[in-house]
Amino acid sequence: MYLSETRNRKIPAGTQSDDYRFESFVLSEIPARKYARALVLSGERYFNLPKNIAKIFFSHNFLKDTDIITKQPKQPDDVVRNILTVCESTEVMDTFQTVEFDLIIISDLLYPEYIGESKLICAQSIVDKLEENGVLLSVHEDRRYALRFPLFITDEYYFDYDNKRYLLEVYTK
Amino acid sequence: MILMYHKIYPFTLTHWWVSADAFYRQLAELRSYTVVSLDEYDPNNKKHAVITFDDAYQNVLIYAAPLLYRFKYPFEVFINGDTIGKTNSFDRGSGEPVTKICSEAELKKLVELGGRLQWHGSSHTRCTDVKTKSKLKNLLTVPAKIRNLDPHGFNWFSYPHGEFNTEVKSEVEKLFIGAVSCNQGNNEDRFCLNRETVTSKSSFKSKTVGVIITSYNKGQFLVEAVDSVLRQTILPDQILLMDDCSTDETQKISEIYEKNYPNLIVYHRNKKNLGIIETFNNAVSKINTDYVCFLDADNRFRSDYIERTEGVLNSNPHTAIAYTDFALFGSRSASKYDLFPPEWRRGIKDGKYYIVGFPNFSETTKRDLETRNFIHGNSLFRRDAFYEVGGYKKLDDRPEDHDLFWRMIDAGWAAKRVPLALLKYRQYSKTQENDRFNSFAELNFYRKACEQKQQQLLLLEQELQQIKSSKVWFIIDTYKNLRRSGKHMPKKIVSKLKKELYTFLLKTPVLNSVFTTVRRQKKLSTLTYPKNAKLNLGCGKNVIDGWINADIDDSINPNIIFVDLRKPLPFKSDSAKQIFIEHTVECLSKIEGINLYKECIRVLKPGGCFRIGISDMSRLMKAYQTKDKYYEKGMRTDMQPTITQEYDEFTSDMLFNWDRKYYYTARLMKRFLEDVGFEKVKIKKYMDSDYGFSYDTRTLPDTSYLEARKPV
Numbered sequence: 001m002y003l004s005e006t007r008n009r010k011i012p013a014g015t016q017s018d019d020y021r022f023e024s025f026v027l028s029e030i031p032a033r034k035y036a037r038a039l040v041l042s043g044e045r046y047f048n049l050p051k052n053i054a055k056i057f058f059s060h061n062f063l064k065d066t067d068i069i070t071k072q073p074k075q076p077d078d079v080v081r082n083i084l085t086v087c088e089s090t091e092v093m094d095t096f097q098t099v100e101f102d103l104i105i106i107s108d109l110l111y112p113e114y115i116g117e118s119k120l121i122c123a124q125s126i127v128d129k130l131e132e133n134g135v136l137l138s139v140h141e142d143r144r145y146a147l148r149f150p151l152f153i154t155d156e157y158y159f160d161y162d163n164k165r166y167l168l169e170v171y172t173k
Numbered sequence: 174m175i176l177m178y179h180k181i182y183p184f185t186l187t188h189w190w191v192s193a194d195a196f197y198r199q200l201a202e203l204r205s206y207t208v209v210s211l212d213e214y215d216p217n218n219k220k221h222a223v224i225t226f227d228d229a230y231q232n233v234l235i236y237a238a239p240l241l242y243r244f245k246y247p248f249e250v251f252i253n254g255d256t257i258g259k260t261n262s263f264d265r266g267s268g269e270p271v272t273k274i275c276s277e278a279e280l281k282k283l284v285e286l287g288g289r290l291q292w293h294g295s296s297h298t299r300c301t302d303v304k305t306k307s308k309l310k311n312l313l314t315v316p317a318k319i320r321n322l323d324p325h326g327f328n329w330f331s332y333p334h335g336e337f338n339t340e341v342k343s344e345v346e347k348l349f350i351g352a353v354s355c356n357q358g359n360n361e362d363r364f365c366l367n368r369e370t371v372t373s374k375s376s377f378k379s380k381t382v383g384v385i386i387t388s389y390n391k392g393q394f395l396v397e398a399v400d401s402v403l404r405q406t407i408l409p410d411q412i413l414l415m416d417d418c419s420t421d422e423t424q425k426i427s428e429i430y431e432k433n434y435p436n437l438i439v440y441h442r443n444k445k446n447l448g449i450i451e452t453f454n455n456a457v458s459k460i461n462t463d464y465v466c467f468l469d470a471d472n473r474f475r476s477d478y479i480e481r482t483e484g485v486l487n488s489n490p491h492t493a494i495a496y497t498d499f500a501l502f503g504s505r506s507a508s509k510y511d512l513f514p515p516e517w518r519r520g521i522k523d524g525k526y527y528i529v530g531f532p533n534f535s536e537t538t539k540r541d542l543e544t545r546n547f548i549h550g551n552s553l554f555r556r557d558a559f560y561e562v563g564g565y566k567k568l569d570d571r572p573e574d575h576d577l578f579w580r581m582i583d584a585g586w587a588a589k590r591v592p593l594a595l596l597k598y599r600q601y602s603k604t605q606e607n608d609r610f611n612s613f614a615e616l617n618f619y620r621k622a623c624e625q626k627q628q629q630l631l632l633l634e635q636e637l638q639q640i641k642s643s644k645v646w647f648i649i650d651t652y653k654n655l656r657r658s659g660k661h662m663p664k665k666i667v668s669k670l671k672k673e674l675y676t677f678l679l680k681t682p683v684l685n686s687v688f689t690t691v692r693r694q695k696k697l698s699t700l701t702y703p704k705n706a707k708l709n710l711g712c713g714k715n716v717i718d719g720w721i722n723a724d725i726d727d728s729i730n731p732n733i734i735f736v737d738l739r740k741p742l743p744f745k746s747d748s749a750k751q752i753f754i755e756h757t758v759e760c761l762s763k764i765e766g767i768n769l770y771k772e773c774i775r776v777l778k779p780g781g782c783f784r785i786g787i788s789d790m791s792r793l794m795k796a797y798q799t800k801d802k803y804y805e806k807g808m809r810t811d812m813q814p815t816i817t818q819e820y821d822e823f824t825s826d827m828l829f830n831w832d833r834k835y836y837y838t839a840r841l842m843k844r845f846l847e848d849v850g851f852e853k854v855k856i857k858k859y860m861d862s863d864y865g866f867s868y869d870t871r872t873l874p875d876t877s878y879l880e881a882r883k884p885v
Binding site for chain 1 (some may be wrong): 182183184185192193194195197233236239240243373401404405406475476479500522523525526594595614616618620706
């Protein structure tokens with residue numbers, strides 16, 4: 001399944017058209033190739049990936065459930081821990097019979113208010129879960145994001161959306 | 174050194190919690206050490222480091238262990254028998270947050286990731302609090318079930334709370350091969366080795382790294398280059414933006430960066446274009462770090478460039494250069510790529526990045542280096558080695574970086590390759606040099622700078638708004654309107670309104686001070702200044718009739734005019750016949766005093782007289798030493814009748830209290846007066862004057878009077 005096929009879809013009923021445009025724009029920047037296993041780590045958005053891609057959504061619900069903004073150690077629900085768990089847990093990975101992904105989308109998640117001072121370990125865990133030659137797409141608001149993954153950047157864009165400036169980075173392992 | 178950690182977590186909650194990012198940085202810094210287990214530890218080896226964790230918190234498994242496994246560092250985890258799978262109940266009441274401790278299964282996972290379990294006691298009780306020997310033995314004994322969690326572990330003991338005594342230590346010696354403390358121990362005895370408590374701020378860095386970003390009319394790429402350094406996993410210690418007198422936007426961009434990162438980025442601009450060799454050599458002399466690398470403004474580092482290359486130099490003391498592979502990009506990269514030997518060409522990524530993989534440094538390849546360069550110019554090198562071989566030199570047959578690195582190798586240094594394309598090397602033609610992202614990045618940079626300015630403007634506007642909404646502004650506005658509308662009102666009403674408003678305004682502190690200043694200036698401007706004026710400066714209560722009496726406190730007497738002696742005197746030059754100052758200059762600083770004497774010279778007419786009374790330090794000391802009764806009594810009765818201090822305290826007050834800023838002796842004052850241009854400077858006694866001064870008020874033995882004259 002080529003993700004480019006998703007570009008001209010009709011807006012599904014009940015979806016915010018603006019969010020849909022954001023999603024379409026982000027997905028359109030993914031290099032055109034076949035993907036089998038995708039991991040979506042999205043702090044504030046939902047990405048409508050094609051059905052035949054096996055995928056895990058780390059949704060914004062995690063963020064709603066945590067007290068991380070108050071910096072209280074609410075350990076089991078900690079965002080970072082969940083990121084690491086998604087990346088480490090074999091139970092989740094059993095679904096895919098392999099522990100690596102050929103596409104990882106990470107959006108609006110690696111902000112200090114969510115992950116505190118643990119950006120390096122998060123980045124490293126995510127990179128570890130990407131298979132060789134796999135694609136990592138990162139979309140974050142430029143003002144709140146100070147990370148760069150230790151991978152090869154193939155494309156970068158700045159774009160304005162919802163009165164915020166986003167940085168979109170496409171990495172290849 | 175033995176490091177003691179407790180908790181690793183995304184947030185630093187107390188000083189026992191080390192943030193995950195700080196932990197990552199510390200592990201990277203430890204590359205210049207040999208991280209060993211406690212069994213291998215040699216206290217005399219300064220390069221040995223041991224990583225230990227107390228209490229086996231669950232967050233150590235989640236955040237620390239995967240990183241330790243990645244860095245291939247062994248580590249020791251000291252566990253308490255009664256807290257496995259529970260929480261740190263022993264910390265109750267200490268303010269430490271409740272934190273989970275590893276279960277047995279999790280402890281096994283720690284062992285799988287390279288950890289070794291050691292003993293911290295069957296409970297977290299202080300060993301010194303245990304009364305009986307059998308209880309102590311129970312505390313120190315590792316139950317078989319727990320011992321099975323790590324068959325190779327439990328050889329070392331960590332004293333709970335770091336405390337022990339000789340009895341405890343002798344028991345520990347029977348059961349373990351060594352023990353660690355954190356406060357009571359030393360660095361020699363294997364059974365009480367001390368550990369270093371690690372916090373988020375701890376650093377084990379032994380070498381510093383500097384990045385020099387060079388630009389000559391490459392301002393359009395500069396933002397990308399600088400951002401690639403600022404977003405490194407491990408930041409360098411210094412960034413030098415070296416501008417070889419560019420005529421483009423390099424200076425503007427660099428100055429903004431320097432302003433935004435004052436402790437990290439330094440900008441230097443050559444006064445004229447010096448060319449590569451001189452600019453590069455100058456740049457290295459301007460950066461004060463152990464390791465240095467250059468980054469051309471049109472190239473970019475991958476985010477782990479510094480971490481990986483620094484790691485190579487840290488762990489290989491005889492290696493002077495850490496080099497990497499690179500990826501060519503830009504319009505001319507394909508043709509450039511074809512120039513590399515086939516065995517170096519490692520493929521094309523995403524159709525636009527041409528990966529060049531260089532050979533490893535070895536005795537065989539070392540010989541090739543003389544003729545064929547495989548160490549790119551942006552490699553990290555030791556500054557010492559750079560100076561050892563004499564820096565960059567201009568040659569016709571070899572590029573300057575190739576020549577530099579060859580001379581380092583020839584001098585006996587080694588090089589080491591990081592086999593990853595960590596550098597993006599731009600190849601472009603002049604007509605196509607401005608690619609899409611570069612424009613985005615530069616635009617974004619200017620937008621950010623613009624936003625900062627807008628932010629500042631917003632703050633200023635807010636301040637203005639606050640002022641406008643304040644009472645003072647309202648009053649001024651009302652007053653203005655009243656004056657305007659008053660033109661059509663009866664005079665009596667306007668005058669009454671004005672008076673009421675003035676009374677009201679005087680109550681507000683800001684306007685009160687404004688009105689006071691206006692009043693003082695008015696008083697000074699209407700002052701009748703006689704031909705042969707006599708000035709009594711700093712008069713205080715000693716108002717002399719027929720004189721112009723001036724003081725900073727003009728509220729004592731309506732005849733006093735306000736004069737601040739720290740500022741130029743508000744009198745015309747060559748206008749006064751006599752000036753008298755008494756016990757005032759001690760409250761001015763030395764410089765303020767000297768300026769005042771200069772002002773007095775200016776204001777006095779030629780031949781005008783000057784008399785000054787000072788508190789004389791030498792006389793004061795003499796009076797103190799001889800316990801002059803008059804001095805003591807006189808001080809108390811004449812000057813400070815209510816004073817009740819002791820003799821010594823009073824002397825001290827004379828020197829340091831009552832706003833004293835500088836203390837004179839008569840001899841010193843004489844010198845000062847002579848220095849500023851007075852003549853016939855004489856030390857005089859109380860009421861003894863050559864010029865008819867008869868206004869001395871102080872009869873105390875500490876006071877000296879001096880007289881002088883302005884030369885004719």
